[in-house]
Amino acid sequence: MQTKRSIIAPAKFVRPTTAARTAHTARFIAIALAALIVFPFLFKLIGGYSDLAAQILLTGVAAAGFNLLLGYTGILSYGQAAFYGGGGYIAAIVLARLTPNIWEAAILAVLGMALLSFIIGSLVVRLYGIYFALLTVASGQMVFFIVEQWRDVTGGDDGFQSIPTPFLAFGPAHIDLTTKLPSLPLGPLGDLSDVNYWYPLAALVALGVMLLVRTLVASQYGEVLGAIRENEDRSTFVGYDPRTYKLAAFTIAGALAGLSGALRAAHDGSVALGTLSIEQSGQFVIYTVIGGVQTILGPFIGTGLIMYLESVLSGNGYWRLIEGVIFVVVIVALPGGILGKSTRARFGFLRALGVKKNGA
Amino acid sequence: MAEPILQTKGLGKRFGNFNANSDIDFSVQPGELRAVIGPNGAGKTTFFNMLGGTTRATSGEIFFKGKAITGASGPHRVHLGIAKAFQTANIYNDDTCFQNVRLAALARTQGTFAPQFFARSSRLAKVDDLAEEALEAVDLLGVSHIRAGDLSHGDKKRLDIALALATQPAILLLDEPVAGMSVEETTKTEHTIKKLTARMTVLIIEHDMDMIMGISDQITVLHGGKVLANGTPAEIRANAKVQEAYLGGHSEDEVL
Numbered sequence: 001m002q003t004k005r006s007i008i009a010p011a012k013f014v015r016p017t018t019a020a021r022t023a024h025t026a027r028f029i030a031i032a033l034a035a036l037i038v039f040p041f042l043f044k045l046i047g048g049y050s051d052l053a054a055q056i057l058l059t060g061v062a063a064a065g066f067n068l069l070l071g072y073t074g075i076l077s078y079g080q081a082a083f084y085g086g087g088g089y090i091a092a093i094v095l096a097r098l099t100p101n102i103w104e105a106a107i108l109a110v111l112g113m114a115l116l117s118f119i120i121g122s123l124v125v126r127l128y129g130i131y132f133a134l135l136t137v138a139s140g141q142m143v144f145f146i147v148e149q150w151r152d153v154t155g156g157d158d159g160f161q162s163i164p165t166p167f168l169a170f171g172p173a174h175i176d177l178t179t180k181l182p183s184l185p186l187g188p189l190g191d192l193s194d195v196n197y198w199y200p201l202a203a204l205v206a207l208g209v210m211l212l213v214r215t216l217v218a219s220q221y222g223e224v225l226g227a228i229r230e231n232e233d234r235s236t237f238v239g240y241d242p243r244t245y246k247l248a249a250f251t252i253a254g255a256l257a258g259l260s261g262a263l264r265a266a267h268d269g270s271v272a273l274g275t276l277s278i279e280q281s282g283q284f285v286i287y288t289v290i291g292g293v294q295t296i297l298g299p300f301i302g303t304g305l306i307m308y309l310e311s312v313l314s315g316n317g318y319w320r321l322i323e324g325v326i327f328v329v330v331i332v333a334l335p336g337g338i339l340g341k342s343t344r345a346r347f348g349f350l351r352a353l354g355v356k357k358n359g360a
Numbered sequence: 361m362a363e364p365i366l367q368t369k370g371l372g373k374r375f376g377n378f379n380a381n382s383d384i385d386f387s388v389q390p391g392e393l394r395a396v397i398g399p400n401g402a403g404k405t406t407f408f409n410m411l412g413g414t415t416r417a418t419s420g421e422i423f424f425k426g427k428a429i430t431g432a433s434g435p436h437r438v439h440l441g442i443a444k445a446f447q448t449a450n451i452y453n454d455d456t457c458f459q460n461v462r463l464a465a466l467a468r469t470q471g472t473f474a475p476q477f478f479a480r481s482s483r484l485a486k487v488d489d490l491a492e493e494a495l496e497a498v499d500l501l502g503v504s505h506i507r508a509g510d511l512s513h514g515d516k517k518r519l520d521i522a523l524a525l526a527t528q529p530a531i532l533l534l535d536e537p538v539a540g541m542s543v544e545e546t547t548k549t550e551h552t553i554k555k556l557t558a559r560m561t562v563l564i565i566e567h568d569m570d571m572i573m574g575i576s577d578q579i580t581v582l583h584g585g586k587v588l589a590n591g592t593p594a595e596i597r598a599n600a601k602v603q604e605a606y607l608g609g610h611s612e613d614e615v616l
Contacts, residue, residue: 016482220466220476220484227452227463234450237412238527239438239467248475359481 025214032210032297036203040195043308050195051267052311056304057202058263061209063287063299065256070285071293072217072358073249074229076133079140080257080284082120083113085276086143087258088265092160093153095266102166102177102266109262110255116143117254118247125246137278144276159272166266168201177201177267198267205263206300209256214296216252217358225249226358257284286323290330292337294357301338363426365390365531365561366411366442371420372585373406380406381585384420388531388578393557395564395572398582399605404565405447407582408535411563412444413437425530435472441530445523447539449516453509457500457519458491460508464526465490494526498552514545518552531561538568550575573597581605 016024040053062084069077087109094105124135147154154160168175177197216222227235228242235242265271274280283306291302306323313319334343364387371384381403388394398404409415411422413434421430424440432440452460465487470476481487495501498518503511508519517537524532537553538546550571556562566572572579572593579596581588583605589596596602 216477218480219478220470220474220481223463223466223481224470230452230454231450234446234452234523235463236434237438237444237446237450238464238523239435239472240470241433241435241472244473248473248477 028214032207036207040199047312048308050199052307054198054202054267055264056307057206057300058260058267059307060206060300060303062257062260063284063303064209064213065253066284067288067293067299068213068249069253070288072222073225073246075246077136078133078281079136081276081280082140082143083117083254083257084261084280086116087113087261088271088275089147089154089160091262091265092163092271095163095166100164100166101169103169105166105266106259106262109258113258114251114255118251121247121250125243125250140278140281147276148273157273159270161270163265163269210296223359286327290327290337292339295339298337298339362389364388365425367423369421371410371417371422373410373415374418379585384587386580386587388561388563390561393562393575393577395566395576395579396582397566397572397579402582403585404582408533408565412533438527439471442533443524443527443529444533445521445535445537447535449520451508451516451519451523455508456505457495457508458504460519461491461494461522461526462487464523465494468527490526494522497525497556498522514541514549518549529560531563532556534562534564536566537564538571546571
């Protein structure tokens with residue numbers, strides 16, 4: 001220690017200036033926006049289609065929220081489907097019975113799932129590790145069975161079918177989201193004639209959620225979440241109440257899952273009971289771990305990779321097995337996920353993709 | 361006498377049929393350096409944990425500046441002004457020393473929870489100052505950019521003390537602050553603690569008798585979960601009951 005001590009720089013911390021941080025944020029937005037614009041074009045080349053691209057981004061929102069828990073707080077919730085599916089059912093009911101305006105449906109779903117995750121969170125944040133995970137499974141299953149049994153409202157096993165086509169209202173302007181975008185002839189890429197307004201909406205929501213998570217993680221709140229993840233006992237005895245911090249993260253993650261589920265329901269025109277299932281909760285774990293915990297874009301990339309492969313290989317009875325193999329290979333070969341530390345060390349260009357440490 | 365800064369009345373902790381602590385009446389004056397000693401199994405750690413808020417008392421009460429805090433949570437006690445350092449250094453291993461104390465100093469501005477979802481902490485110059493002050497107090501300013509997990513054992517334990525200091529406590533609870541330290545490290549830590557007593561009340565639980573006798577104002581001896589004696593180092597050294605119970609037959613010269 002002695003030798004190290006003598007060569008150490010002065011104690012004052014050199015912090016990035018506000019201008020440097022603004023530039024960093026601007027770069028992040030530019031990269032993310034460019035990626036979101038290029039995505040449907042490239043996606044088409046590998047056999048994807050714009051509806052799936054929109055679904056990926058909308059589902060990725062729930063994974064990004066889940067990453068707040070697993071990545072940035074270090075707690076494994078295995079019940080996120082309750083809030084994802086729950087948001088879907090609320091949106092379906094609102095769109096079918098109250099208003100075809102998608103914003104109103106989405107806001108009600110977000111508020112409803114924030115409330116539900118706050119209530120469930122208040123109970124589960126008292127527990128640690130495996131007991132925390134098991135209690136989230138149990139609460140997820142409770143929501144599943146309530147929705148399954150409440151047939152008159154939810155449609156039970158059949159799911160909620162035939163949600164009316166929603167529209168997006170901006171004051172007097174109403175946009176039917178299924179309207180096709182102006183066709184662009186793009187040579188070898190085709191003319192993208194299948195793209196409707198859903199894709200730009202999904203891209204904007206995804207970008208907004210990325211920026212939200214990025215801001216949260218860099219905030220004082222995010223800094224404390226990181227402290228709790230690293231050493232909860234010490235954090236308690238410097239004066240933080242870890243339960244409240246975790247509860248806030250659980251509520252935000254629940255609200256984002258609700259937003260994700262609501263927009264998926266509106267987009268798909270139906271909600272399946274399976275959106276509330278334990279398998280769906282497992283999918284969020286897989287998406288996030290494969291894409292990269294503690295990264296902003298990772299959950300979206302993981303969601304995209306798995307949903308794309310699933311759509312290509314779903315005719316194949318071995319899909320679940322293949323998914324499991326991918327999961328294992330990523331965990332063993334790329335600890336930290338596709339955007340994780342070890343991958344970034346090997347492929348420097350990935351560093352620009354908005355990897356984020358708490359408080360940084 | 362002034363009002364005690366920390367006081368317990370009839371404090372007890374029962375684990376099943378076993379009384380780890382019973383009927384402890386204890387009081388510390390502001391500015392005092394108090395040591396709590398006792399043979400293994402005397403109930404020192406249980407007592408310490410009840411004061412810090414790790415475990416709840418099963419009987420009796422704890423008062424801080426005259427107010428009952430018996431049921432207050434650990435984080436709540438920190439904000440009242442009771443901070444502690446752990447027997448085994450309890451720090452953020454993956455962060456630098458400066459980041460460590462900064463997290464503790466940040467708590468001072470946050471309370472037990474602050475919904476600061478958007479504002480960054482880098483704007484809080486006061487937090488930087490508090491952090492720097494705390495590192496300086498334990499003589500670790502020179503290694504502020506070293507990863508905490510890479511520090512020597514002694515420096516880790518002093519960083520733990522700095523984490524407590526960064527919360528600006530009125531009373532500092534130290535659980536065996538020199539346990540496992542070399543002679544050199546012990547001397548350095550002893551010096552650090554002495555400096556701190558000018559600013560705050562310090563309560564130490566310790567095995568190292570040389571150090572305790574050298575720096576304490578008052579000593580409380582626990583034995584079998586009860587208070588056996590209170591007094592100055594000289595009084596404790598001369599106390600026959602203490603010699604009998606604590607020294608277990610060894611002569612005074614050998615142990616004290």
